Amino acid sequence: MADSSNLIxxxxxxxxxxxxxxxxxxxxxxxxxxxxxxxxxxxxxxIEEELFREDIKPVCGWIVCIDGPRQGKDYQIIQGKxxxxxxxxxxxxxLGDNEISRRNHAVLVFDPKKRETVLLPGDAxxxxxxxxxxxxxxxxxxxxxxxxxxxxxxxxxxxxxxHFMWGDKxx
Numbered sequence: 638m639a640d641s642s643n644l645i646x647x648x649x650x651x652x653x654x655x656x657x658x659x660x661x662x663x664x665x666x667x668x669x670x671x672x673x674x675x676x677x678x679x680x681x682x683x684i685e686e687e688l689f690r691e692d693i694k695p696v697c698g699w700i701v702c703i704d705g706p707r708q709g710k711d712y713q714i715i716q717g718k719x720x721x722x723x724x725x726x727x728x729x730x731x732l733g734d735n736e737i738s739r740r741n742h743a744v745l746v747f748d749p750k751k752r753e754t755v756l757l758p759g760d761a762x763x764x765x766x767x768x769x770x771x772x773x774x775x776x777x778x779x780x781x782x783x784x785x786x787x788x789x790x791x792x793x794x795x796x797x798x799x800h801f802m803w804g805d806k807x808x
Contacts, residue, residue: 645669666725697747697797698754705789706733712791714754716803719745721759721786736787738763743772743786752798754778763787 643655647662647669698714712729719728721743738761746755757775766785784791
């Protein structure tokens with residue numbers, strides 16, 4: 638059972654265990670050494686349920702760095718728009734490659750209605766390449782396509798699509 642004295646709220650409202658994660662929020666990586674949970678009269682079960690009630694954003698695919706400073710690192714693609722850049726406010730934060738723009742180098746979009754992932758160029762100065770061709774307009778991705786940004790290359794690995802979709806009754 639979670640000890641209510643170990644629960645912390647980060648500035649974005651996430652609740653997490655200080656004992657397990659320390660003072661850095663595991664959801665948004667923000668240091669939050671303040672706002673320890675005060676005794677509220679709620680049971681430990683209620684507090685634990687709140688911990689697990691966090692909005693889970695299921696993975697729809699990945700890009701995996703196959704060449705560059707972060708070779709071997711994978712990045713999750715979730716439903717909707719995934720903004721790519723080096724900044725910590727990006728959905729997909731790629732560190733170590735300073736040729737990738739800080740903000741919005743590219744956008745990866747998983748469209749649940751079409752069951753496809755699309756690559757869009759970002760609004761930054763850096764170019765993004767798909768299988769060695771510059772991307773200027775939204776382009777649907779195929780399994781194992783190679784995306785190049787800065788000095789890094791990524792392999793696209795889909796999870797959702799024709800064979801699996803979150804929420805399908807036949808799963």
